[in-house]
Amino acid sequence: MxxxxxxxxxxxxxxxxxxxxxxxxxxxxxxxxxxxxxxxxxxxxxxxxxxxxxxxxxxxxxxxxxxxxxxxxxxxxxxxxxxxxxxxxxxxxxxxxxxxxxxxxxxxxxxxxxxxxxxxxxxxxxxxxxxxxxxxxxxxxxxxxxxxxxxxxxxxxxxxxxxxxxxxxxxxxxxxxxxxxxxxxxxxxxxxxxxxxxxxxxxxxxxxxxxxxxxxxxxxxxxAADTAEDRVVAFQCGTGQQAQAKKLIESLPGIEILDLEDQQTFVLKMQAEKIPYINKLLVQASIDVYAIERKKTSLEEKFLSLTAADNATLQQEVQ
Missing domain, CATH: 3.40.50.300 (P-loop containing nucleotide triphosphate hydrolases)
Structure with a gap:
């Protein structure tokens, strides 16, 4: 106890x-x-x-x-x-x-x-x-x-x-x-x-x-969220190829595009076993893949999200 x-x-x-x-x-x-x-x-x-x-x-x-x-x-x-x-x-x-x-x-x-x-x-x-x-x-x-x-x-x-x-x-x-x-x-x-x-x-x-x-x-x-079945993964592709990669991926079932971090990187939520498939798909489409990185859930991200939401709520209450 x-x-x-x-x-x-x-x-x-x-x-x-x-x-x-x-x-x-x-x-x-x-x-x-x-x-x-x-x-x-x-x-x-x-x-x-x-x-x-x-x-x-x-x-x-x-x-x-x-x-x-x-x-x-x-x-x-x-x-x-x-x-x-x-x-x-x-x-x-x-x-x-x-x-x-x-x-x-x-x-x-x-x-x-x-x-x-x-x-x-x-x-x-x-x-x-x-x-x-x-x-x-x-x-x-x-x-x-x-x-x-x-x-x-x-x-x-x-x-x-x-x-x-x-x-x-x-x-x-x-x-x-x-x-x-x-x-x-x-x-x-x-x-x-x-x-x-x-x-x-x-x-x-x-x-x-x-x-x-x-x-x-x-x-x-x-x-535990980092070891769940769905993983958050960042792919870095070649300069100017992000739009092509996004168009290729957005129609695929079971894969969610979370963010486009910069001109080269996009973040996906997907099952771990699909990572090699996405990599192969990009390469076959002549899209250069420079890096594949698993994104871990951070306390900082959760903190910033919570405090931003709370500030927005407080502003609405004041108004």
């Missing part, structure tokens, strides 16, 4: 003039799950996170951590949360180890030296933990931030834009750390605008737009 670590129920934030900047947001997180909270700037992601961790007061709704209501058991709930909201802050003139010690002193429960050493190994900072933080790279600071958030053994880790300023190597390292934590049963809520990275990192994503949830997607469902 799955274990619910985070349960958000109808979370709402109202500001001046009765405007809702977050409205009726509800979702759950399971133990060991990595959940992405996605949305364009101003969608309400950071406001939602701030309400979850208690940095700002919510206007309505409820937050439950491992079954405890944040309103009724705030101390118990916060003891189970480790969070980095925006950029982690350190004493630059102190070493990484002394920063961890300072953070450990503020923990609700005692943090042993053995626990600190364990966390340092987990985030792979053994080689630099005695160096002053001012010498750290952005990636190292992010890892130290994760270490701070994990010191008190939380059940839930919340990271707001944790990849900001990281190079590709640092982003991949962070992704690997979060997956290792998930394997240990720690749930992670990640807010980000890097959609391709979220598709690699997360088990599931919640998409927000204008303060509301507009979609929830299981990443495995996107991958």
């Amino acid at each position: 799955s274990e619910v670590v985070l349960d958000i129920q109808s979370l709402t934030k109202t500001v001046h003039k009765q405007k809702n900047i977050v409205e009726d947001v509800s979702f759950q997180m399971q133990k060991g799950e990595i959940l992405g909270l996605l949305g364009p700037n101003g969608a309400g992601k950071t406001t939602t996170i701030r309400m979850i961790v208690g940095l700002i007061k919510k206007s309505a709704g409820a937050v439950f951590i491992n079954g405890y209501n944040m309103d009724e058991n705030a101390q118990k709930c916060r003891a189970q949360i480790g969070a980095i909201v925006e950029n982690p802050v350190f004493y630059d003139y102190m070493s990484g180890w002394k920063n961890l010690q300072q953070h450990a002193r503020m923990a609700v429960n005692p943090v042993s030296k053995e626990r600190m050493e364990e966390i340092v190994r987990l985030v792979q900072l053994e080689h630099a933990i005695q160096d002053k933080v001012k010498k750290y790279s952005l990636g190292m600071k992010q890892r130290l931030g994760v270490a701070q958030a994990l010191l008190h053994q939380p059940a839930l880790l919340i990271l707001d834009e944790p990849t900001n300023g990281l190079d590709p190597k640092g982003i991949r390292e962070l992704r690997d750390y979060l997956r290792e934590l998930a394997d240990q049963g720690i749930s992670t809520l990640v807010s980000s605008h890097l959609l391709s990275e979220m598709q690699l990192m997360c088990d599931r994503v919640v998409i927000m737009e204008s303060g509301r949830i507009i979609d929830e997607t299981v990443i495995g469902d996107l991958d």
Whole structure:
């Protein structure tokens, strides 16, 4: 039976003039799950996170951590949360180890030296933990931030834009750390605008737009769509041959032309076994085929489609 670590129920934030900047947001997180909270700037992601961790007061709704209501058991709930909201802050003139010690002193429960050493190994900072933080790279600071958030053994880790300023190597390292934590049963809520990275990192994503949830997607469902019987395939033909190819293909049964990407490329939806047939048909018609590429469903494409549709709906409601 799955274990619910985070349960958000109808979370709402109202500001001046009765405007809702977050409205009726509800979702759950399971133990060991990595959940992405996605949305364009101003969608309400950071406001939602701030309400979850208690940095700002919510206007309505409820937050439950491992079954405890944040309103009724705030101390118990916060003891189970480790969070980095925006950029982690350190004493630059102190070493990484002394920063961890300072953070450990503020923990609700005692943090042993053995626990600190364990966390340092987990985030792979053994080689630099005695160096002053001012010498750290952005990636190292992010890892130290994760270490701070994990010191008190939380059940839930919340990271707001944790990849900001990281190079590709640092982003991949962070992704690997979060997956290792998930394997240990720690749930992670990640807010980000890097959609391709979220598709690699997360088990599931919640998409927000204008303060509301507009979609929830299981990443495995996107991958399953790529292995379905119908495939989306791009064919690149010779210059000036696209129209001829389109005319040849559009009359064929069971094949749908989805897009003409440029002057040479067209995208088809078709069964996988028909790909060699289409290739042969084009070659026999003296149409040059330079490339055949299977198009994977991307989180970015779905995100852009959903947010565009939601914006159109909002504009109609205003009118």
